[in-house]
Every structure is written in C-alpha cells, then in structure tokens.
Amino acid sequence: MTVAEPREEKTAALLRAALHAAPGERITLDNLLEPLKRRAFGFLLLLLAIPNFIPVPLGIGGVMGVLVVALGLEMLVGLEHPWIPGFLRRRTLSRDGLLRFLDRIEPVTRRLERMCQPRLQRLTRRPFTLVSGAVMILIGILLALPIPFTNYVFGGMLIAFAFALVERDGALLVAVWTSTLAIVVASASFSRALLGFARDLF
Numbered sequence: 001m002t003v004a005e006p007r008e009e010k011t012a013a014l015l016r017a018a019l020h021a022a023p024g025e026r027i028t029l030d031n032l033l034e035p036l037k038r039r040a041f042g043f044l045l046l047l048l049a050i051p052n053f054i055p056v057p058l059g060i061g062g063v064m065g066v067l068v069v070a071l072g073l074e075m076l077v078g079l080e081h082p083w084i085p086g087f088l089r090r091r092t093l094s095r096d097g098l099l100r101f102l103d104r105i106e107p108v109t110r111r112l113e114r115m116c117q118p119r120l121q122r123l124t125r126r127p128f129t130l131v132s133g134a135v136m137i138l139i140g141i142l143l144a145l146p147i148p149f150t151n152y153v154f155g156g157m158l159i160a161f162a163f164a165l166v167e168r169d170g171a172l173l174v175a176v177w178t179s180t181l182a183i184v185v186a187s188a189s190f191s192r193a194l195l196g197f198a199r200d201l202f
Contacts, residue, residue, distance in 0.1 A: 010113050010167075011042070011043075011046075011109065011112075011113060011116075011162075011163055011166045011167060012102055012106070012109045012113065014039075014166075015043060015046070015098075015102065016099065016102060018032055019032070019095050019098055019099055022095060024095075025094065025095055025096065026092035026093060026094055026095060027092060027093055027095050027098075028089065028090055028091065028092050028093075029047075029084065029088060029089050029090075029091055029092075029093065030084075030089035030090065032093065033082075033084075039165070039166045040081055040082055041071070041075060041081070041082050041165055042161075042162045042163070042164075042165030042166035043162065043166060044071060044082050044084075045068070045071060045136070045158055045161055045162040045165065046158070046159060046162035046163075046166075047093075048064050048067055048068055048071070048158060049064075049155045049156075049158035049159050049162065050098075050101050051063075051064055052064065052143075052151040052152060052154065052155025052158070062143075062144045062146075064140075064143055064144075065140045065141065065142070065143035065144025065145075066140065066144055067140070068136060068137075068139055068140030068143060068158065069136075069137050069140035069141060069144070070140075071136060071140075072132075072133045072134065072135070072136030072137035072138075072139075072140055073133065073137065074133070075129050075130075075132055075133030075136060076130055076133030076134060076137065077133075078126065078129070078130070105159070108156075108159065109159075109163075112159070112160065112163045112172075113163070113167075115169075115172065116163055116164070116167035116169045116172060117167070117169060118167065118168045118169065119169060119170055119171050120169075120170025120171050120173075120174070121168045121170055122170065123170030123173050123174065124164070124165065124168045124169075124170055124173060128170075128173075131177060132161075132165070132173065132177075135161075135176065135177050135180050135181075136161065138180050138181075138184055139154060139157055139158065139161070139180055142154055142180075142183065142184070143155075143158075153183075157176060157179060157180065157183075160172060160175070160176050161173075161176045164176055
C-alpha cells in the first residue's frame with residue numbers, strides 16, 4: 001500500500017511566507033525558491049504564469065513560453081529540482097508586486113486549494129514526471145505561438161499545473177494533461193481549417 005505524504009502548508013500560504021521572510025523590498029529568485037525545495041518546479045511554473053495576467057509588452061508570451069519549454073525539458077530529463085542559470089537566480093523580483101499578484105488571484109487560488117488534495121500521488125513522481133515534462137513543453141509552445149487572446153487561457157492552465165505539482169494532486173494533473181491534449185487537437189484542426197480557407201480565398 002502506498003503511504004500518502006504528510007499534508008504540507010498550502011501553496012499560496014507557503015509562497016507568502018517565503019516572501020515575508022525575505023529582507024528588503026526585492027527578493028532574488030534563488031532566495032525565493034530555496035526554502036521550497038522539491039516543490040520548486042510548481043512554484044517556478046506559478047511565477048511564469050504571472051506575466052500572462054498583467055499588462056506587459058506584446059511578445060511576452062513568446063518569452064514565457066520558451067521558459068516554460070525549458071522547465072518542461074528539465075522535468076523530462078528527470079531533474080529533481082529545476083536548474084536555473086546563475087544570472088536568472090540572482091535576478092530580483094518585487095516582493096510587493098508578487099504579493100499583489102497573489103491578492104489578485106486569491107479567488108482562483110482558494111478554489112484550487114479547496115479542490116486540491118494529495119491523491120494519486122504516484123502520478124506526480126517518476127516515471128510520470130516525464131509525461132508532465134512533455135505536457136509542459138506543449139503548453140510552452142502554445143503560449144509562445146502568436147495566437148490572439150490566449151494568454152489568460154494558457155496562464156490559467158499553468159496555474160492549475162503548478163498547483164497540481166505543489167499539492168501532489170495527481171487527479172488535477174490528469175485534468176491538465178487531458179485539457180492540454182484537447183487544446184493541441186483543437187488548435188491543429190483550427191489551423192487546418194484556416195489554411196483551407198486561405199487557399200480557397202486566394
């Protein structure tokens with residue numbers, strides 16, 4: 001019989017605690033992720049979702065998409081913790097800005113935290129992390145594509161993915177896998193239809 005892992009502090013509360021524990025108005029990515037240990041993949045994914053919900057320059061989806069793909073590749077090759085280049089680990093983030101973002105998405109995080117529980121935890125560990133890595137790469141590619149009005153959709157998927165990883169919720173993880181594959185199929189069908197329409201038009 002598989003023994004469930006002990007229940008840990010909730011996702012948003014743990015992130016808030018890490019932010020409040022940091023001295024100064026800015027916090028390095030390294031200092032933020034250090035106390036999160038094995039849950040760092042999920043928290044880093046949550047951080048990558050942030051720009052999809054705030055007014056930022058056009059093209060930011062491409063940048064975030066590439067970073068999500070890189071994170072997915074690390075999970076795909078079996079890393080236990082995300083590897084981040086030194087110049088990024090030393091990059092500072094606004095503590096107040098991150099806290100405001102957590103306040104903004106609190107209605108969503110509360111619902112996710114009520115839904116999430118450690119279940120089907122085997123799906124959150126190897127070899128199933130290989131599936132998560134592949135799905136993360138697909139989401140990153142979709143996010144990087146110049147598809148209008150999709151940042152919120154893919155940003156929301158990243159948040160759900162992050163919570164599934166942090167809370168060790170295999171059921172939510174399966175839902176994210178399924179939704180991603182459905183979106184990939186729908187996007188491919190739409191692209192073929194659009195290509196057919198363009199051929200007929202010209």
